[in-house]
Amino acid sequence: MSEHVHAHEHSHHITPFGTLMATFIKLAILMAATIAWAFFAPQILGNTPISSVINNLVALGIACVKAWLVIQIFMGVKFQSNVVKTYAILGFVWMTLMFTMFADYGTRQWEPVQGWTPGDTQQALPRADQPYEEAIPPRSKINIPEGKH
């Protein structure tokens, strides 16, 4: 074993300090962008159902760019072999598949579940007499004043 010592001393990639520093600054700027977007988006987009979707997509888009920077530079996947790269994307491929499959939930009526109605004030109790569809008002009919909860 001893003859292997120091045999491949420089086989690994050392990410330069400047690259790490630049990545940190980029991440801090993107963090500020996330916060700024959350406050300015309602003024830019107005207050319609579609603007909420766009707002979410942009916020998560920024988060994805941040995640990409962290994975590529801080975690060093950019400098790793292809097999490590494959493992690094595996979890996120699985996430995408899972979310795609569960998109089904958004396209169906939920099954009425006993005891899960907004009428219960403290805990879930069976309310077989109350139809579920009446219990949950449609989104447009829910009006909660700003700052009240």
Add this chain to the structure above:
Amino acid sequence: MAISLDKMNQPQDVVYEQFEDLGQQQETYVLGMWAFLVTEVMFFGIMFLAYTIYRWKYQPYFYALHQELDWKIGGLNTFILLMSSFSVALAVHFHQRKMKMPVLLCLGFTNLCALAFLVIKLLFEYIPKWNKGHYPGPGFSWDSTYIPANIAQLWYSLYFGTTGLHALHVVIGIILFSVLMFLIAKDHPIISDYLPTEMLGLYWHFVDLVWIFLYPLYYLMPK
């Protein structure tokens, strides 16, 4: 034996007999860590899925409920985690260059950031909510006229479940970083190259990654 802090004293870059060369050995370690991180992505993924399904259903209520969370506290914690992530990346960088004292300083700073994250979370978020009875469980109390109690319980289950799981990872990170710092300071033979720092760094970056998505989803929710 006096402990030297200026350079790594133990034999470095030892290739163990089951590996062809150092490159293969290092790749194997990193690959194993990523295999673990895939299971972590699955673990947290299901929390994000539950959040997505219920927010899709109860968006107006969730928006009202999220107003209790302070984006400034969340933002501060985001920045603290970002700094800690950067300092772990620096620790790996210095360990690759076999500079012992900078490695220990960087890991120490990371641990401080992790502790600060937990203290801020406990003092400004968990404990005030706990005192108001805003947590899922038998002591739950709710007096809103606008939001049904069961939807509020659902929200607090998601909030405490997801951020609690994340906080648990931070606690585990603090313990592991402390052990690693001790072993590096002692020149323990188990630290035969920079890979232990690298692998723990991967874990910590993942903890940061989770928070990168949690922050906009829980603290900066659009109406």
